[in-house]
Amino acid sequence: MPKIRLSLAIVRILLLPATVREGLRTGQSGSLIRLGDDATIETSGASSTGIYAASSSRTELGNNATITVNGASAHAVYATNATVNLGENATISVNSASKAASYSKAPAGLYALSRGAINLAGGAAITMVGDNSSESYAISTETGGIVDGSSGGRFVIDGDIRAAGATAATSTLPQQNSTIKLNMTDNSRWDGASYITSATAGTGVISVQMSDATWNMTSSSTLTDLTLNSGATINFSHEDGEPWQTLTINEDYVGNGGKLVFNTVLNDDDSETDRLQVLGNTSGNTFVAVNNIGGAGAQTIEGIEIVNVAGNSNGTFEKASRIVAGAYDYNVVQKGKNWYLTSYIEPDEPIIPDPVDPVIPDPVIPDPVDPDPVDPVIPDPVIPDPVDPDPVDPEPVDPVIPDPTIPDIGQSDTPPITEHQFRPEVGSYLANNYAANTLFMTRLHDRLGETQYTDMLTGEKKVTSLWMRNVGAHTRFNDGSGQLKTRINSYVLQLGGDLAQWSTDGLDRWHIGAMAGYANSQNRTQSSVSDYHSRGQVTGYSVGLYGTWYANNIDRSGAYVDTWMLYNWFDNKVMGQDQAAEKYKSKGITASVEAGYSFRLGESAHQSYWLQPKAQVVWMGVQADDNREAMVPSSRMIPPVIC
Numbered sequence: 001m002p003k004i005r006l007s008l009a010i011v012r013i014l015l016l017p018a019t020v021r022e023g024l025r026t027g028q029s030g031s032l033i034r035l036g037d038d039a040t041i042e043t044s045g046a047s048s049t050g051i052y053a054a055s056s057s058r059t060e061l062g063n064n065a066t067i068t069v070n071g072a073s074a075h076a077v078y079a080t081n082a083t084v085n086l087g088e089n090a091t092i093s094v095n096s097a098s099k100a101a102s103y104s105k106a107p108a109g110l111y112a113l114s115r116g117a118i119n120l121a122g123g124a125a126i127t128m129v130g131d132n133s134s135e136s137y138a139i140s141t142e143t144g145g146i147v148d149g150s151s152g153g154r155f156v157i158d159g160d161i162r163a164a165g166a167t168a169a170t171s172t173l174p175q176q177n178s179t180i181k182l183n184m185t186d187n188s189r190w191d192g193a194s195y196i197t198s199a200t201a202g203t204g205v206i207s208v209q210m211s212d213a214t215w216n217m218t219s220s221s222t223l224t225d226l227t228l229n230s231g232a233t234i235n236f237s238h239e240d241g242e243p244w245q246t247l248t249i250n251e252d253y254v255g256n257g258g259k260l261v262f263n264t265v266l267n268d269d270d271s272e273t274d275r276l277q278v279l280g281n282t283s284g285n286t287f288v289a290v291n292n293i294g295g296a297g298a299q300t301i302e303g304i305e306i307v308n309v310a311g312n313s314n315g316t317f318e319k320a321s322r323i324v325a326g327a328y329d330y331n332v333v334q335k336g337k338n339w340y341l342t343s344y345i346e347p348d349e350p351i352i353p354d355p356v357d358p359v360i361p362d363p364v365i366p367d368p369v370d371p372d373p374v375d376p377v378i379p380d381p382v383i384p385d386p387v388d389p390d391p392v393d394p395e396p397v398d399p400v401i402p403d404p405t406i407p408d409i410g411q412s413d414t415p416p417i418t419e420h421q422f423r424p425e426v427g428s429y430l431a432n433n434y435a436a437n438t439l440f441m442t443r444l445h446d447r448l449g450e451t452q453y454t455d456m457l458t459g460e461k462k463v464t465s466l467w468m469r470n471v472g473a474h475t476r477f478n479d480g481s482g483q484l485k486t487r488i489n490s491y492v493l494q495l496g497g498d499l500a501q502w503s504t505d506g507l508d509r510w511h512i513g514a515m516a517g518y519a520n521s522q523n524r525t526q527s528s529v530s531d532y533h534s535r536g537q538v539t540g541y542s543v544g545l546y547g548t549w550y551a552n553n554i555d556r557s558g559a560y561v562d563t564w565m566l567y568n569w570f571d572n573k574v575m576g577q578d579q580a581a582e583k584y585k586s587k588g589i590t591a592s593v594e595a596g597y598s599f600r601l602g603e604s605a606h607q608s609y610w611l612q613p614k615a616q617v618v619w620m621g622v623q624a625d626d627n628r629e630a631m632v633p634s635s636r637m638i639p640p641v642i643c
Helices: 425-438
Strands: 006-010 012-015 020-027 031-034 040-044 049-054 058-061 066-070 076-079 083-086 090-095 108-113 117-120 124-129 135-144 144-152 156-158 160-164 179-184 188-192 194-196 206-212 212-215 222-224 227-228 231-238 245-248 254-264 274-277 281-292 304-309 316-319 323-325 329-337 338-342 452-456 459-462 467-478 484-502 509-527 535-549 557-574 580-604 608-613 614-621
Touching: 020 031, 020 040, 020 058, 040 049, 040 459, 049 058, 049 066, 049 083, 066 076, 076 083, 076 090, 076 117, 090 108, 090 304, 108 117, 108 124, 124 135, 135 144, 135 156, 135 179, 135 254, 144 206, 160 206, 194 206, 194 222, 206 212, 206 222, 206 338, 206 484, 254 304, 254 316, 281 323, 316 329, 425 484, 425 509, 425 535, 425 580, 509 557, 535 580
Parallel strands: 006 031, 012 040, 020 049, 031 058, 040 066, 049 076, 058 083, 066 090, 076 108, 083 117, 090 124, 108 135, 117 144, 124 156, 135 160, 144 179, 156 188, 160 194, 179 206, 188 212, 206 227, 212 231, 222 245, 227 254, 231 254, 245 274, 254 281, 274 304, 281 316
Antiparallel strands: 304 338, 323 329, 329 338, 452 459, 467 484, 484 509, 509 535, 535 557, 557 580, 580 608, 580 614
């Protein structure tokens, strides 16, 4: 048959369910169909195909082509031993509502097999929809098929991709791997997974490069190689009850400023997590972010493994932002070839001084001196008389049996890690809790005394029991590890006055009064290890009663007892560096009992000298509400303080 060559400028092909199932078909060897820009192909029906290319034919579509297929086992582009070239910005949609009986009949956007090739000049939008879209493939190759999107462009892919091995060993075609190449740029997005399935004669190839692109990985995936350039992000998806995901790279991984976002239960070494597994080599630099899935934070020893490398581990992985859980900051640390999340402080390597060659002094050789000759003196020989010695039996010697050496079993050469890295927010939570329980704490002498004033109407001098207390304070403390330094600045305003006064014997005095207050406290905590900081703030009010008894109200000598009880409520805030602000409330009762005894030691004409031993017991019952941090879904971070 003669070769067919057809070129059309603008085409719209619409096929309803019928016996003809291909919108565009090239099946003659050497034939060519070329459509111009803005071509539209739409088919409907079981096993329908938008473009069917076979038998060494070639099909070409211009830019902005739209291919829409509907039906069970439908394919937008099907290339078998033929070539299909798609222009830039192709839009492909496959809607299949029926379950496929096999891989070969699974709905697909781009399907190349038997050395068929589908070439993308630029980006493409490929969408798989329908009730069984999870059993379909946006891109699928097998038996040597190739889908080549390495020219780059904006890809929007909603679906999985699959390379199902090389050309079968029984095929008459030369051996060729099934291959998918994607160069995703210009804000590309891919929602789906990647699968490479083995074949008898080889393995499929999926090669991906990403720049300014996002891959939302919906299931554990496999690629042949991956290059993650600046602006590229891979999000490991995770829903409750779903297995944790692993991205496997069969060959090499290259990071050029891209980012991996893992999901991890941030606890100890046995925490569950997503992982990157590289069977080849790594190079370049990659940023790491972590979504905490229910972890409350814990001390690690080895760490939580997130990257496993079988080949040369020359690539580096560093955290893109803070990784926090509970009281701990986590770091990304390399151990051997692999990378871990750890909550401990990596000890500084000891400094080994350079070896110094010993200084060997030059030997001092004295000048030789010839001695004067001396005649030798030969003594007369002395021959002793022979003596027969008495035989002596040797005493027995007990053998020495060395103590057995028992080898250490199960002990590691690595010294145990004892210091872990705490978040500065720990200091802010502690400071907030401390302030809420102590801001309105007073002693008797904080409100002691009567105020004299002149009545403006009568001119009489009067005495009032009303009082006001203004206090500004600065406090500082370090945590027990020595890592966190906290500074607190506070202001308190309290007002009060007696409600009643009386005496039972004319000498003692009883007072009952009411008081209320406003307070504000702000704190800042700095970590000397991570250099991160956090800020805390407490604002609140109090109302309550007080009561006082003096044994001697005339000169206030002798015993006294003072009590008070307050109800306090506060708005609290903790603002960690690079973290969302945490807001929570606290409330509770504080109460005090104070007692003392005043002794007059002496007096003069104008002054007297007193000694007053006293003691005070305070109940601090202000407790914070349960708080779930935005990145740490654990409950209360700091327990209530009761003194």
